Amino acid sequence: MSDSEDEAPERQLKIIIMGDGASGKTSLATRYSQEQFGKQYKQTVGLDFFLKRIILPGNIHVSLQVWDIGGQTLGGKMLDKYVYGSHGILLVYDITNHSSFENVDDWYSSVKKVFDNQTKLPHIALVGNKCDLEHMRTVKTEKHQKYATDHSMSSHFVSAKTGDSVSHIFQCPHCYMKRQTAMTGHACSVSSLRGVSV
Ligand SMILES: Nc1nc2c(ncn2[C@@H]2O[C@H](COP(=O)(O)OP(=O)(O)OP(=O)(O)O)[C@@H](O)[C@H]2O)c(=O)[nH]1
Numbered sequence: 001m002s003d004s005e006d007e008a009p010e011r012q013l014k015i016i017i018m019g020d021g022a023s024g025k026t027s028l029a030t031r032y033s034q035e036q037f038g039k040q041y042k043q044t045v046g047l048d049f050f051l052k053r054i055i056l057p058g059n060i061h062v063s064l065q066v067w068d069i070g071g072q073t074l075g076g077k078m079l080d081k082y083v084y085g086s087h088g089i090l091l092v093y094d095i096t097n098h099s100s101f102e103n104v105d106d107w108y109s110s111v112k113k114v115f116d117n118q119t120k121l122p123h124i125a126l127v128g129n130k131c132d133l134e135h136m137r138t139v140k141t142e143k144h145q146k147y148a149t150d151h152s153m154s155s156h157f158v159s160a161k162t163g164d165s166v167s168h169i170f171q172c173p174h175c176y177m178k179r180q181t182a183m184t185g186h187a188c189s190v191s192s193l194r195g196v197s198v
């Protein structure tokens, strides 16, 4: 059998979603992986997995593993293990629930603890969810922006309900750039990293 097969090997990326209970983490993962949204709240116990395969230009096959971490795991023993080895982290809060924004800092501290000995954290995105409920917003956009800037995070406003901007947070070019750099030693340009869902 020849080694020169057309099919490129699949690379794996681990993206984790963290944040308070009911902020919409599972809804975001479901929206992205299945293009669905459910109104009913079902608490995630421990964690849940979602998988999506995407192909990047240059025939780079990526298997995106999404680890959806239940909001009740903050302060628990397992959290460090979930966070370990991630390439991208989505820190999610609900724009209509101020305490979910305040608690972002605790989630972020738990991430920093895991990557304490490494020079670089994975790419971290601050995600304000439920933007369809703009009229009920309690977290000012300025506060969000300042927190993201102060902590070198990318900043996003999304809605799992409408799907607005959801695919972007999962196919965040920064994650691929970091991963690509680690894999090949060369950073890719952002424009060459538009993912194609399959
Ligand atoms: N209006 C609106 N509701 C949302 C949105 N995202 C999630 N919800 C609702 O918020 C509730 C909680 O959503 P989940 O996705 O289960 O929250 P979670 O962050 O996974 O919660 P835990 O599993 O407990 O950590 C559900 O009733 C969802 O329907 C959104 O973008 N807009």
Ligand SMILES: [Mg+2]
Binding pocket: 025, 026, 027, 042, 043, 044, 068, 069, 070, 071
């Ligand atoms: Mg959940």
